[in-house]
Amino acid sequence: MNILLVYPEFPDTYWSFKHALKFISKKSANVPLGILTVASMLPEGWNKKLTDLSVTRLKDKDIIWADFVFISAISVQSASVRQVIDRCRELKTKMVGGGPLFTEEYEHYSEIDHMVLNEAEITLPLFIEDLINGNPQKIYRSDKFADLTKSPMPDYSLIKPADYATAAIQYTRGCPYDCEFCDITALFGRRVRTKTSGQVISELDQLLRIGWRGSVFFVDDNFIGHRQKLKTELLPAIISWMKFNNNPFIFITEASINMADDDELMEMMANAGFVKVFVGIETPEETCLTECNKTQNNNRELIASVRKIQQYGIEVMAGFIVGFDNDPPNIFQRQIDFIQRSGIITAMVGLLNAPRLSKLYKRLKEEGRLTTNFTGDNTDYSMNFTPVMDKDELLKGYTKIVHEIYSGKSYYERVLGFLKQYNPVFRDHISFNKIMALLKSIFYLGILTKNRRYYWKLLFWSIFLKPSVFPLAVTYSIYGYHFRRVFRNLNWEQAGK
Numbered sequence: 001m002n003i004l005l006v007y008p009e010f011p012d013t014y015w016s017f018k019h020a021l022k023f024i025s026k027k028s029a030n031v032p033l034g035i036l037t038v039a040s041m042l043p044e045g046w047n048k049k050l051t052d053l054s055v056t057r058l059k060d061k062d063i064i065w066a067d068f069v070f071i072s073a074i075s076v077q078s079a080s081v082r083q084v085i086d087r088c089r090e091l092k093t094k095m096v097g098g099g100p101l102f103t104e105e106y107e108h109y110s111e112i113d114h115m116v117l118n119e120a121e122i123t124l125p126l127f128i129e130d131l132i133n134g135n136p137q138k139i140y141r142s143d144k145f146a147d148l149t150k151s152p153m154p155d156y157s158l159i160k161p162a163d164y165a166t167a168a169i170q171y172t173r174g175c176p177y178d179c180e181f182c183d184i185t186a187l188f189g190r191r192v193r194t195k196t197s198g199q200v201i202s203e204l205d206q207l208l209r210i211g212w213r214g215s216v217f218f219v220d221d222n223f224i225g226h227r228q229k230l231k232t233e234l235l236p237a238i239i240s241w242m243k244f245n246n247n248p249f250i251f252i253t254e255a256s257i258n259m260a261d262d263d264e265l266m267e268m269m270a271n272a273g274f275v276k277v278f279v280g281i282e283t284p285e286e287t288c289l290t291e292c293n294k295t296q297n298n299n300r301e302l303i304a305s306v307r308k309i310q311q312y313g314i315e316v317m318a319g320f321i322v323g324f325d326n327d328p329p330n331i332f333q334r335q336i337d338f339i340q341r342s343g344i345i346t347a348m349v350g351l352l353n354a355p356r357l358s359k360l361y362k363r364l365k366e367e368g369r370l371t372t373n374f375t376g377d378n379t380d381y382s383m384n385f386t387p388v389m390d391k392d393e394l395l396k397g398y399t400k401i402v403h404e405i406y407s408g409k410s411y412y413e414r415v416l417g418f419l420k421q422y423n424p425v426f427r428d429h430i431s432f433n434k435i436m437a438l439l440k441s442i443f444y445l446g447i448l449t450k451n452r453r454y455y456w457k458l459l460f461w462s463i464f465l466k467p468s469v470f471p472l473a474v475t476y477s478i479y480g481y482h483f484r485r486v487f488r489n490l491n492w493e494q495a496g497k
Contacts, residue, residue: 001042001043001046001047001067001068001131002046002047002049002065002066002067002068003042003046003047003048003049003066003067003068003069003070004049004050004051004062004063004065004066004068004069004070004093005035005038005039005048005049005050005051005069005070005072005158006035006050006051006053006058006069006070006071006072006084007032007035007050007051007052007053007054007072007073008053008071008073008077008080008081008083008084009053009054009077009080010028010029010054010076010077010080011076011077011079011080011377012486013076013377013379013380013486014348014350014379014483014486015029015348016029016054017029017165017479017482018482019481019482019485019486020478020479020481020482021165022440023436023437023440023441023444023478024165024433024434024436024437025433025436026162026163026164026165026433027054027055027163027164028052028054028055028163028164028165029164029165029166030164030165030166030168030217031156031159031161031164031166031167031168032050032052032072032159033154033168033169033170033219034072034099035050035070035072035099036050036154036155036156036158036159037120037151037152037153037154037155037170038070038072038098038120038124039154039155039158040152040153040154040155041120041121041124041125041128041152042128043128043132048155048158049062049065049066049158050158050159052159052163053080053084055159055160055163055164058084058087060087060091063087063088063091063093064091064093066093067093067094068093068094068095068096068113068114069084069088069093069094069095069096070095070096070098071084071085071095071096071097071098071099071102071112072097072098072099073097073099073100073101073102074099074100074101074376075100075101075104075105075355075374075375075376076375076376076377077101077376078101078375078376081101081109085109085111085112089111094113094114095111095112095113095114096112096113096114096115096116096127097109097112097114097115097116098115098116098117098120098123098124100183100187101376102115102117103117103118103187103357104183104187104355104356104357105356105373106139108373113138114127114136114137114138114139114140115138115139115140115141116140117139117140117141117142118141118142118143118187119142119145119146119173119188120146121146121147121148121150121151122142122144122145122146123140123141123142124140126140127140145173145174145188145189145191145193146173146193147193148170148172148173148193148194148195148199149195149196149199151170151195151199153199153202153203153206154203156206156207156210161210161211161212165214165215166214166215166216166217166252167207167212167214167215167216167217168216168217168218168219169200169203169204169216169217169218169219170195170218170219170220171194171195171200171218171220171223171234172192172193172194172195172220172221172222172223172225172226173188173189173192173193173220173221174188174189174190174191174192174193174221174225175188175190175192175221175222175225176190176192176222176225177190177222177256177293177294177295177296178190178293178359179280179292179293179294180291180292180293180358180359180360180363181292181321181352181353181354181355181358181360182355182358183355183356183357183358184221186357186358187357188221192222192225192226194226194229194234196233197233197234197237200234200237200238201237201238201241204216204238204241204249207249208245208248212248212249213248213249213429213431214249214250214428214429214431215249215250215251215252215428216249216250216251216252217251217252217253218251218252218253218254219253219254220253220254221254222254222255222256223253223254223255223277224255224256224258224259224262224265227262227265230265231264231265231268235265235268235269235271235272236268238251238272238273239268239271239272242272242273247273247426248429249273250273250274250275250426250427250428251272251273251274251275251276252274252275252276252277252278253274253276253277253278254277254278254279255277255278255279256279256280256296257279257280257281257296257297257300257302257305257306258296258300258305259277259279259309260304260305260306260308260309261305266308266309266312266314267312269312269314270312270313270314270425270426271425273426274314275313275314275315275424275425275426275428276314276315276316276317277309277314277315277316277317278317278318278319278346279306279309279316279317279318279319280294280297280318280319281297281302281306281318281319281320281338281344282294282297282319282320282321283320283321283322283324283327283331283335284302284334284335284338285324285326285327285328285331285334286298286299287326288324288325288326288327288331290326291324291325291326292324292360293359302338302342303338303341303342306318306342306343306344307342307343307421310343310418310421310422311421312425313422313423313424313425313426315345315346315418315422316342316344317344317345317346317347317348318342318344318346318347318348319348319349319350320335320338320339320347320348320349320350320401321349321350321351321352321378322335322349322350322351322352322394322397322398322401323351323352323383323387323389323394323398324352325387325388326388327388327389327394331397332397332398332400332401333400335349335401336400336401336404336405339405339414340405340410340413340414343414343417343418343421343422344414344418345411345414345415345418345476345479346479347405348379349379349398349401349402349405350378350379351378351379351381351382351383351394351395351398352378352383352387353374353375353378353382353383353384353385354370354374354384354385355374355376356374361374364385369385369386370384370385371383371384371385371386372384379402379486379487381395381398402487403487406480406483406484406487408449408450408451408454408480409454411454411480411483411484412451412454412455412457412458412477412480415458415473415476415477415480416457416458416461419462419466419469419472419473419476420466422469422472423468424468424469424472427468427471428471430471434471437474437475437478438474441455441474441477441478444481445477445478445481446459449481451480455477458473458476458477459473459474459477461473
């Protein structure tokens with residue numbers, strides 16, 4: 001068999017970092033880990049090619065070469081998925097769909113010849129067996145969850161590592177919490193499953209062999225979901241491996257805010273090389289946290305928790321949401337004040353949406369409040385339900401938040417405040433691309449933009465008063481440029497009507 005694996009284009013969103021990537025001469029923020037793992041599940045002897053549409057274009061000759069085009073996607077890639085489907089149909093090449101987008105909304109993609117849904121470790125072998133026997137079915141589904149100790153190592157031979165800013169590893173699937181707006185527990189369950197430490201170390205070895213250096217993203221939805229195993233097995237193994245290999249990587253992950261309650265855990269993560277963690281803060285309003293069943297965030301001083309994590313040399317990135325039923329009229333200013341006081345630089349503020357498999361979707365459907373399809377991009381001013389708050393008021397308030405937290409003055413003040421108290425344990429390696437990023441930032445941010453006075457103030461402060469954070473000052477300046485570009489052409493009048 002000839003198999004063309006296609007990863008659809010990731011659009012220009014908050015998480016694409018598209019406008020920041022040009023500073024470091026990269027084409028995509030993250031490697032397509034899921035489809036690289038699927039590639040490793042295909043039989044030996046099958047010919048494989050990968051086309052990541054964020055990196056390269058889809059060629060007719062590759063579609064014609066393929067017996068099947070495998071498409072894996074998440075909701076935010078749906079527009080690109082449609083384009084891929086049209087190209088394959090035009091050239092009469094059969095398609096196989098998998099991943100979260102198709103698992104949640106497979107009935108919207110009847111043109112796909114075969115659907116391999118849920119976790120590929122379970123359903124893909126069934127499809128392959130039927131295909132070899134000449135009797136492949138339309139849909140393969142399972143309500144079982146995979147044993148991750150049997151999940152294969154991703155096939156990094158299919159990509160050019162130089163195209164990507166961040167490599168990726170998955171340690172766990174599942175989350176012990178059950179937030180109403182989240183579909184993770186529906187997709188992966190509440191019982192946290194893990195790979196073995198040996199598997200993770202083997203994947204780190206593979207990255208080292210292909211010459212990777214720099215950022216590695218543990219893509220787990222909640223890295224600390226199995227805390228005891230993490231502390232007794234994986235983190236000690238990573239700490240030893242990093243020391244033996246002269247600390248070639250820095251790590252990024254996602255976790256719940258209650259990691260702030262475990263000093264031993266934070267110290268071990270810092271010593272292992274974790275420098276950033278994304279946390280779902282969502283809102284400072286307790287009634288909204290109760291509304292969405294965000295129990296791990298209730299009854300705690302959230303800013304104190306953020307600062308405690310930061311004190312261990314781990315930067316907190318965070319998600320925030322407006323549009324809850326219980327949002328008070330002053331929620332917009334409260335979100336702004338929280339973000340500024342907390343020193344959270346990478347603050348992803350979005351409008352509440354209901355993914356298809358979430359409990360929120362079910363509730364809103366019963367209440368007759370669903371309106372449009374879920375886009376997967378909660379920063380594009382779209383909502384797929386009717387909010388309790390007047391929508392015009394909500395969109396105005398949302399616009400106020402993003403304009404305020406990413407305006408030059410507010411943003412650079414937040415960066416400066418964070419760097420004054422932040423002392424990183426690990427630092428990323430200096431490379432030619434990073435030197436070029438500095439030079440490009442001087443040209444674009446220090447000369448061309450109207451915020452250049454804030455840029456120079458930050459850089460001179462870091463050079464003369466805290467040179468250890470100078471690379472971060474440059475990086476965060478570039479991040480701010482990206483965030484402003486993403487939101488610049490979006491306004492509530494255009495998107496909300």
